[in-house]
Amino acid sequence: MAHALLSFSVVAGLLTIVPGLDTAMVLRAAVGRDRRHAFATAFGVGSGTLVWGIAAAAGVSVLLTASELAYTGLRIAGAAYLIWLGVKMLRNALHRKLSPVAMTVESQPRGLIRAWARGLGTNLLNPKVGVFYMAMLPQFIPSGTSHLLAGTAMAAVHNVEGMIWFTAIICAAGLARTWLNRDAVRRAMDTITGAVLVGFGVDLALGRR
Numbered sequence: 001m002a003h004a005l006l007s008f009s010v011v012a013g014l015l016t017i018v019p020g021l022d023t024a025m026v027l028r029a030a031v032g033r034d035r036r037h038a039f040a041t042a043f044g045v046g047s048g049t050l051v052w053g054i055a056a057a058a059g060v061s062v063l064l065t066a067s068e069l070a071y072t073g074l075r076i077a078g079a080a081y082l083i084w085l086g087v088k089m090l091r092n093a094l095h096r097k098l099s100p101v102a103m104t105v106e107s108q109p110r111g112l113i114r115a116w117a118r119g120l121g122t123n124l125l126n127p128k129v130g131v132f133y134m135a136m137l138p139q140f141i142p143s144g145t146s147h148l149l150a151g152t153a154m155a156a157v158h159n160v161e162g163m164i165w166f167t168a169i170i171c172a173a174g175l176a177r178t179w180l181n182r183d184a185v186r187r188a189m190d191t192i193t194g195a196v197l198v199g200f201g202v203d204l205a206l207g208r209r
Contacts, residue, residue: 001142001150005157008140012158016165021082021200025122026166028089028193029115030173038173040112042166044119046159051124053155056133057148079205081125085118086197089190 022045030038123129133155141150 001145001153004140004142004145004150005153008136008154009157009161011136011140012154013161016158016161021122021126021196022119022162023165023169024193024196025119027169027173028189030170031189033111033115035170035174036112037115038166038170040115041119042163042170044116044121045123045166046119046162047116048120048123049129049162050155050159052129052133053137053158054148054152056130056137057151057155059147075127076205077125079201081121082197082201083205085122086194086199086201089194089197092190092194094187094191 025045026038026042029041133151137147137151137154140154141147
């Protein structure tokens with residue numbers, strides 16, 4: 001079991017550091033809000049990853065590979081959500097500046113919950129994450145081992161690696177906070193992240209398994 005976890009951690013670690021949607025979301029939160037919102041977003045992404053991993057280990061997400069209708073429905077819902085988030089960020093970048101009042105409101109617990117929910121929703125509504133786990137876990141789970149136990153352990157390992165990576169990103173953003181706090185930089189970050197989200201959403205809507 002230990003060897004299987006180590007092997008999986010290498011593959012999952014390499015995939016974690018590849019720039020993608022989750023990284024863009026966390027970086028945007030670190031730049032546009034603060035460290036707490038960035039960590040809340042990261043925990044949301046990690047929560048979604050853990051749910052997908054446990055679901056795959058329990059066999060629940062096999063539905064995505066067996067049912068074209070289920071996969072398509074989740075894919076369209078995820079694409080719509082990503083495009084909505086992206087368009088919202090693009091509108092913010094074009095028409096608004098983050099005021100001190102907005103920063104105060106977003107510092108409240110409700111803002112942190114929203115950041116967590118945004119990370120969670122982005123991950124859960126991406127069926128490719130579920131398909132990834134369905135394809136990868138069977139390759140690493142040793143025979144004679146509980147699929148649920150082993151799959152959950154591997155999802156937890158992937159989650160820890162993700163949090164380490166996100167922590168590095170958030171800390172790096174913190175070191176450059178003075179420069180990153182400029183309105184022009186924030187608008188640029190919203191524009192880039194919004195475009196990435198829209199791009200991922202369109203790709204998800206048009207793509208197939």
